[in-house]
Amino acid sequence: MEIKKADDAKVVRRLCFISNLYTGDTIKGAATRVGASRGIGSQWLERWNQYGPVGLIPRFGGGRPPKHSHQQSRDLQRLLEEGQPWTTGEITRLIEDEFGVSYHPGHVRRLCRSVYGMSYAIPRPETPSRPENAEEILAKAFGEEEDEEAVDPGETVLGFFR
Template identity: 30%
Template sequence: MAALPLRADFDAKSCRLAARHAGDASQARRLLSIAAIYDGASRGEAAVLGSVTVQIVCDWVKKFNAHGPDGLINRKAPGKPPKLTAEQLAKLATMVESGPIPASHGVVRWRIIDLCQWVWEEFRVSVSEDTVSRQLRAMGYRKLSARPRHHAQAEGAIEDFKKASRRSWRRSQSKWTSLPT
């Protein structure tokens, strides 16, 4: 099987120059291995130079051919796609904003677990509490709970109940004197 040819618009000198100006050490190492291949080294020799296997050098060549020197930069993995679509997240936001209806939802205030149940009933998508919490936080919502207050509490009753105590400390009567030097 023949080796995959390299791009014609680069050469060993331009790869070494790009490696010199690369901000990423891994990218520079990969570019130097590619430069060795341009100089006539085998893929096995380039693999020894890059301290990797021949298969990884072949992957580097494919990325280099497709995207140039920028294709050799480490990128963050995309991760799993979100379970809820943008439309579903918008409906979730409107549900959080409008609040629950006790007669139909069975709760007087939303909890994360209640929202997970609502998402399942509405969209048939099973999501964890962590997922819903993370999504709500990304939408700008925070876990807030009002401080409980007795329904018959009179206005100003707390201020009347608080004790007014005098200060427990006072400024010293004696003046500070400096020590002789």
């Protein structure tokens, strides 16, 4: 029987709940002992009564399907690696433009970090001792022109910083 392989902590917790019921606990008392609510305990008891031990095995649907395919995910990672560093706003617009998928900027930050392995940093505010024409001085010193695309100090910068 599948239940003999009860090394899954969720199944063991549910079995302990059922065991507590057999020792005389109420549903609320048995559920409290295993750190569950009375409502969840009632669901477990109903599944126990209907299906037996197999009813205590979790049945998860796997969650919401992704908004883009694996190929699109690989394409996005390639684009992110080529054009880094990025701000969350830029990545959000890139995903919308390239793949027609809309994400909240907060989710984009989590997605980039967990799925694509990007690190992030919040740009430092300017120091009080910084001259007002710092970019101009720097451009003259290195013979470069000013960068007109400055990063908004409140926006998160993402990149593959290793």
